[in-house]
Amino acid sequence: MAEEIKLKCLRCGYEYSELYDKSEGPKERACPKCKSNSVRPLPDKQK
Numbered sequence: 001m002a003e004e005i006k007l008k009c010l011r012c013g014y015e016y017s018e019l020y021d022k023s024e025g026p027k028e029r030a031c032p033k034c035k036s037n038s039v040r041p042l043p044d045k046q047k
């Protein structure tokens with residue numbers, strides 16, 4: 001089942017969220033803004 005995770009681009013600082021399906025395993029992500037693949041997941045602080 002997919003869950004929503006938050007991601008941050010280390011290159012331009014853009015933050016966004018994406019649906020992540022664990023059954024698909026790790027996949028390459030690219031920043032929608034600058035197309036960099038230096039994107040890291042953020043811990044979810046909003047709870």
Ligand SMILES: [Zn+2]
Nearest residue numbers: 009012031034
């Ligand atoms: Zn970026």
